Amino acid sequence: MNYQENIKRIKEKFEKIGIDIKKAFNPVLEENEILAFEKKHQITLPEDYRLFLMEIGNGINRKDEGGWQLHNAALNISQLDDTLFKNAKPHLPFPFTIDNPDRNSFLDPNPNGYINNGFNDIMYDGYLAVSDQGCCLYVALVVSGKAYGQIWHFGEHWVFECVGNGHPEEWNEGKRPCSFLEWFEGWFDSSVKYQKKWFKNNLIFRKLEIHELEKYHEIRLECLKNFPENFGTLYEEEIQHQNFKFDKIIPQNLPNDFLMGAFLNNDFLVGICGITQEKRTKTQHICEITQMYVRHTHKGLGIGKSLLKTTTELVFQNPQIEQIILAVMENNQTAKKLYENLGFEEYGKLKNYFKHNNEYQTQVFMVLQK
Ligand SMILES: CC(C)(COP(=O)(O)OP(=O)(O)OC[C@H]1O[C@@H](n2cnc3c(N)ncnc32)[C@H](O)[C@@H]1OP(=O)(O)O)[C@@H](O)C(=O)NCCC(=O)NCCS
Helix, strand or coil: CCHHHHHHHHHHHHHHCCCCHHHHECCCCCHHHHHHHHHHHCCCCCHHHHHHHHHCCCCECHHHCCCCCCCCCCCCHHHHHHHCCCCCECCCCCCCCCCCCHHHHCECCCCCCCECHHHHHCCCECEEEEEEEECCEEEEEECCCCCCCEEEEECCCCEECCCCCCCHHHCCCCCCCCEHHHHHHHHHHHHHHHHHHHHHHHEEEEECCHHHHHHHHHHHHHHHHHCHHHCCCCHHHHHHCCCCHHHHHHHHCECCEEEEEEEECCCEEEEEEEEEECCCHHHCCEEEEEEEEECHHHCCCCHHHHHHHHHHHHHHCCCCCCEEEEEEECCCHHHHHHHHHCCCEEEEEEEEEEEECCEEEEEEEEEEEC
């Protein structure tokens, strides 16, 4: 099995949703650190798990969870030591296999899945608890015996079917048996899916109010600091301004000039999208989108798309408005793709529109017709 392919794909998936693996995980392990762990427990780690520790990281960095839900997905190896139950003997053969009918003899006949006392003698054999899912539920990686390399689920008093998709919502849907990397990728995919669902249910879109200027300043500065190449205004320029662009606009409370915000729990501002109407009589049917930003910790979750869609739909409710225009750097493919997805079309571009530190950038102009 070529696990490098799995690793590459997992890395690409993290990148696609804007998560920096170096921040999200603890530093990778050197081979000698893994060898020392193996020696201590008299085991050989399955190849894919070893690769994970060496190429992705030594467990999730719980301090950098950001806006995602993988916090229980992978422990670091010192936590493995902690969570190996008191009598753990990972080097002894794991007693179950997926086809082994003996496995059932440990199950209590009653339907709650609890197992009888005989299990207690062997329930610590042959595996490492690679993920602590809470509620005394562990994801176990088998490191000894016939099921070597497989993922199983363990509770304090019971053993669970071996399943290939890690997320609790989809336990019965995965491939069985599965390896560590298959489990991890399944867990990741489901986390992103359920995360999107969660955000959808907990996000609200509304205009920023006059008492929220501080939130606006904070997110705007974060945006310019993190993405200087995507905007015409420099962070250093903005921070010196007495007033930011929407400071004057928000209090005016005009129907077509506002800053739309994406709020979590109606409080935490995770994204902004500014809109202003042209003021001259002949161009009053046009609005312009500016200052579009979704916090980098919350990227790739569909927030930008919903924020922009809500904003454009609201603006087009006004019969006077017929076009919405915006400008985007040509190399900002993420934003450009988002605009195109929502129906914006390129109507022109200007080469070398921006020049900074002797580097030029092309600006693309786009329009959405009613
Ligand atoms: C551009 C930005 C607002 C998108 O917000 P987002 O919440 O991450 O985007 P979404 O999750 O809603 O994704 C919307 C679409 O963008 C595209 N997209 C998102 N992330 C992408 C990525 N990493 N690579 C390519 N396209 C991507 C996809 O087309 C996606 O649509 P799909 O899910 O139907 O495939 C956000 O990335 C951002 O703030 N970037 C930095 C600031 C910036 O560049 N602002 C725009 C200035 S013009």
